[in-house]
Amino acid sequence: MKIFKGTVIFWYCLILLTEAKASKNNGGVIWNFIFGDKAFTTNFNNYVEYTHWGRKDCTPNSSEIVYVGYLGGGHFMQTGAGTNPLCLPEKPEYDERMVANGSHRAEVYGAEYQTASDQYPQWNDVHDTDPACAVCLAKGRSASIMIPAKRTCPEGWTKEYEGLLMGGCTHHKATHEYLCVDGSPQSRDNSKMDKNGFVIYPAVGKCGSLKCPPYVDNHELSCVVCTR
Incomplete structure (x- = not known):
């Protein structure tokens, strides 16, 4: 009973x-x-996408690889170049029915690290090589964020990776978005050819309109990618 x-x-x-x-x-x-209003808020069926710039892998045990590729984008000397970086897959697939004619088209180039300097000894080996990238899915997460000038994530967030903030050179015609490139960068094999294209440089803070301190003039800016 x-x-x-x-x-x-x-x-x-x-x-x-x-x-x-x-x-x-x-x-x-x-x-x-x-x-309580915070109980059972984690949904393990959720995923959030982020791109791991500068690496061919994703964060172990928390993220899975969607695909691996290499950084690409618009040419640094073209004023009409696309501004957004692309993670181009290693094995492209073409549709032969979509063949463009004419001279007015957007152009996509490969990319290169521009890090030849005594200031970046850990980056000398990758100078003029093609940056790797990986598109990742973070399991059980629903949001991702790149935070410039930080190496740590806010409370309650998970660090996917940290690195160096990189962007286009101020003397070039084209502009593009800032990227958070992993601090242990990888490249496409046998790619040290100095072909330029979509080139990325370390980003530094400039005092004046930027408050110094706490920022430091001409100091390279770190970055971190976080998910939750």
Whole structure:
């Protein structure tokens, strides 16, 4: 008899929890009354995408690789160049039906690290090589953010990687977005050819309109990519 009563109570509680969950999802208060408004907020079916610039891998145990590729974009001397960086896959697929004619088209070039300097000894080996990239899915997360001038993530966020903030040279005609490039950079094999194209340089802070301190004039800016 006790076992029967226990079974009934178990199923009754399960029904109540199911109704409470539905009430919570519809803006009700029953679920919050039982568990609080922060309980069970993690959805392990969620994924968020981020690009790991400068590497061929993703964060172990928390992210999975969608595909691996190499950085590309518009040419640094073209005023009409595209501004957004592209992670170009290693094995492109072409549709022969889509063959463009004429001279007015957008152009995509390969990229190169521009890090030849005694200031960046850990980057000398990758100077003039093609930056690697990997598109990643972070498991159980729903948001990603790149924070410039930081090496740590806010409380409650997970660090995917940290590195060096990089962008276009101020003397070039083309502009493009700033990238957070991993501090342990990788390149496409046998790519040290100095072909230029979409070139990226370390970004530095400039005092004046930028408050110094805490920023330091001409100091390279770090960066971090975080998910939650």
